[in-house]
Amino acid sequence: MLRDGDNFLLLAHRSPDGDTLGSAAALCRILHKSGKHAALTCADPIPKMLEFLTVGLDKFDFEPDIIIAVDVASPQLLGAAFEHYADNVDICIDHHKSNKLFAKNTYLDITAAATAEIIYDIAIALNVDICGKIAEAIYTGVVTDTGCFRFPNTSDRSHRIAAELMVAGVDAADINDRIFNTKSRACIEAELMIMDTLEFYLDGKAASITISLDTVERSGVEMSELDSMPNFLRQIEGVLVGASIKQSDDNQYRVSLRTRSPIDASAICAKFGGGGHAGAAGCVIDGDETHVKAALVKEIENYLAAL
């Protein structure tokens, strides 16, 4: 289908991260190199620190004949504004075990640590030289989803691809600086405020931090800058489940769960209609902060009791 089509529209998932945007951007450029028209789009704005990936790729003046969802596990993850695409996705390229197989055709490889690893294979299959911005975008996807080769999903394949991308000239240090090593002063301020909300539950087996709208407003931080906060909780000795509880509305919280093996974060989030990976998942819970925390801790307790 990639070889035969002419006009491709690529969809990234809502709250876009380095893998959905890196993968979509790389595929977009791979298609360009194959002589096709291609553009990418996303229901949510592109985070500032990821804009380097998508510059020049988000405008299009052609009628798409093939729509591709990239790193999108379910139609909901396209975002409310893009729900109209849900039944019209021709291809979904993804690595999430939880993929709902909603597309007409799905290329699902759950052994890939990042969708970007699949895009790497696609570039090779299409005989497109992996260099420049393509290599940069694939590298960004891989480091985003492997936590820079730190998460348990990292495989020898991830490292081999990284080695090839570095040989192809990727400035890995520069990308890592953009993705992991740069925090605005506003972000540092927000982090200090958020650290003050640290709470432990269940004999220290669970911990939470709360990111209120007030903290975001007072610090001036960009929400996407706080994406790595949930990981920090899982680092604390004895903590099996870490929850970042992010206020999204007066009476609604977006929960990011990070767990240590063998706790399945996606199983706990599924209780609230969410999903994700074993080590990292998310859900939305309605109610005030006290209610959200109590409901979450209750489900974590139930899960641990059933182990």
Next chain:
Amino acid sequence: MLRDGDNFLLLAHRSPDGDTLGSAAALCRILHKSGKHAALTCADPIPKMLEFLTVGLDKFDFEPDIIIAVDVASPQLLGAAFEHYADNVDICIDHHKSNKLFAKNTYLDITAAATAEIIYDIAIALNVDICGKIAEAIYTGVVTDTGCFRFPNTSDRSHRIAAELMVAGVDAADINDRIFNTKSRACIEAELMIMDTLEFYLDGKAASITISLDTVERSGVEMSELDSMPNFLRQIEGVLVGASIKQSDDNQYRVSLRTRSPIDASAICAKFGGGGHAGAAGCVIDGDETHVKAALVKEIENYLAAL
């Protein structure tokens, strides 16, 4: 010399980290597999989180005929208790540009991101199968010195070695958990106290945190647990030089400098008799906290002015 000798004593550097201990432990086991006697030792205690590397390797009842310093750039870095070895080091295996060539024979490869990458080459040269604890120790060295493949010294060689080690069965996620992902509750407490000492200088181009003996005592943190604190400063937008100022005595501070390219941390530390790499270096400054900070900021200012 490795093929011809029989009894090897390996010396790690003082304040031992994952590269000096991982490299020494791997080499120790490589020599054992080659039918030699070998043990390792260090002037300072082995940090708890690195003990898994050296278990069973630090006792010896043979008379060493070859002494090898591993990842040791100068005799001083052997530590005061080991100064008597300084003139008797037969081989130094190292990757620091600042190596003083103090040993009788030096295997210096400054293109290696970690000394452990050199040890990998040695294992291959000696035809020793890289598996089990050897692979684990080499992986630990590589991830320590590359900041888990995040620092600019990371090369395609680092990734290729990591891929081979994972194929050889290394549980990379487990080692990363030990090295990067576990913080004691005491450490979290200490970090919160240390974050309160954050100061900016020179229009935000430099920043410091101070780790007082009092903070260490009150939190109960193990000093080595705070090793990654200096890196955090360099992450702040606009900060070119980050200094972690660690009190080592009433009137003495150990400074860890982390810089962004093109600032050479080792050049600034050299002004105080210290050294290291371009992006990470250290020195010791005598005096009270106010004096130490003023002296340091002055040298940073001079360095920046001369750029």
